[in-house]
Amino acid sequence: MVPTKDRNHSAVFIRYKNEGLLFDCGEGTQRQLKIAGIRPSAVNRIMISHWDGDHVLGLPGLIQSLAMAEENKHLAIYGPKGTKRRFDYMFKAFEFYNKIELEIHEFSKGKVYSCTEFEILAHELEHKVPCYGFEFIEKDRRRIKMDEIKRLGIPQGPLLGKLQRGQSVVFKGKKVTPSAVTYIVSGRKIGLISDTRLCNQCITIAKDKDIVICDSTFSSKDAEKAHEYFHMTSVQAAQVAQQADAKKLVLTHFSQRYKDPKILEKEAQDIFPNTVAAHDFMKLKL
Numbered sequence: 001m002v003p004t005k006d007r008n009h010s011a012v013f014i015r016y017k018n019e020g021l022l023f024d025c026g027e028g029t030q031r032q033l034k035i036a037g038i039r040p041s042a043v044n045r046i047m048i049s050h051w052d053g054d055h056v057l058g059l060p061g062l063i064q065s066l067a068m069a070e071e072n073k074h075l076a077i078y079g080p081k082g083t084k085r086r087f088d089y090m091f092k093a094f095e096f097y098n099k100i101e102l103e104i105h106e107f108s109k110g111k112v113y114s115c116t117e118f119e120i121l122a123h124e125l126e127h128k129v130p131c132y133g134f135e136f137i138e139k140d141r142r143r144i145k146m147d148e149i150k151r152l153g154i155p156q157g158p159l160l161g162k163l164q165r166g167q168s169v170v171f172k173g174k175k176v177t178p179s180a181v182t183y184i185v186s187g188r189k190i191g192l193i194s195d196t197r198l199c200n201q202c203i204t205i206a207k208d209k210d211i212v213i214c215d216s217t218f219s220s221k222d223a224e225k226a227h228e229y230f231h232m233t234s235v236q237a238a239q240v241a242q243q244a245d246a247k248k249l250v251l252t253h254f255s256q257r258y259k260d261p262k263i264l265e266k267e268a269q270d271i272f273p274n275t276v277a278a279h280d281f282m283k284l285k286l
Helices: 029-035 059-068 083-093 146-152 158-164 200-206 220-228 234-243 262-269
Strands: 012-016 019-023 045-047 074-080 101-107 110-114 118-124 132-138 141-144 169-171 174-176 182-185 189-193 211-215 249-252 275-277
Touching (some): 074 110, 083 101, 118 200, 132 200, 158 169, 189 200, 200 211, 200 234, 220 234, 234 249
Parallel strands (some): 019 045, 189 211, 211 249
Antiparallel strands (some): 012 019, 110 118
8 A cells, every 4th residue: 555665556567478468557657667677568458456546546657658659559448437537537637648549448347358368357356445356367278289280291371270279170081170189278367356355256366376466465463454444364365365276376465564574475375385475576477
């Protein structure tokens, strides 16, 4: 909620091929991107979990910088109901260079965005204002069994493309099925749990994820305060990851009262060993 000399406000950037997905945009996010070696123009979609200031106050600056960039820019923004109205207020409050094409979408729950390779789902959490967590789900894909393709003599080209899309082909008078020459690779999955009390939706978001990035504002010693302020403890985050059969847990959104997040990390590791406390500019590769 409050930045420290070591930690900035909330923002998570996911790079997927040509897509740059930014989840929340706290104050100073565009500078953090530059320090991390990520061009702000690499962001082409922004997902807003909720409208608490520590999650969105970086939006005016980032949009202004993108609008001033020489390259033509299209930016899609996805947020809870009321997001369009809030952007209207923002554009009335600041002078903006109108050189960016903004596409603003509102969601309540369910599918937020989908393309041929991945989809993003939203789930309402339990916070003092409407707040959502997200699932990033890469769709399963087929890969070619190269040894089998060479054995059959099938050349590179349209036939392989059809097989990868799950379609049978005819080669040299014989039918070749996808199951004979391809195999399924499971898509990668990321769960992002923003500000919330412990609730069933946390389990849904974290279920079978490769990485879960989770609100961990308080220590278990401050569980009553966590409940009062609609946040989670590190122990609750670990319990979610354990029950959801997640592979890795990343704790984030720490209260400034904890000078060393290792305290929260250790609490969670006692329940879910594959836990790390996030730090600014942390990079994880799937």
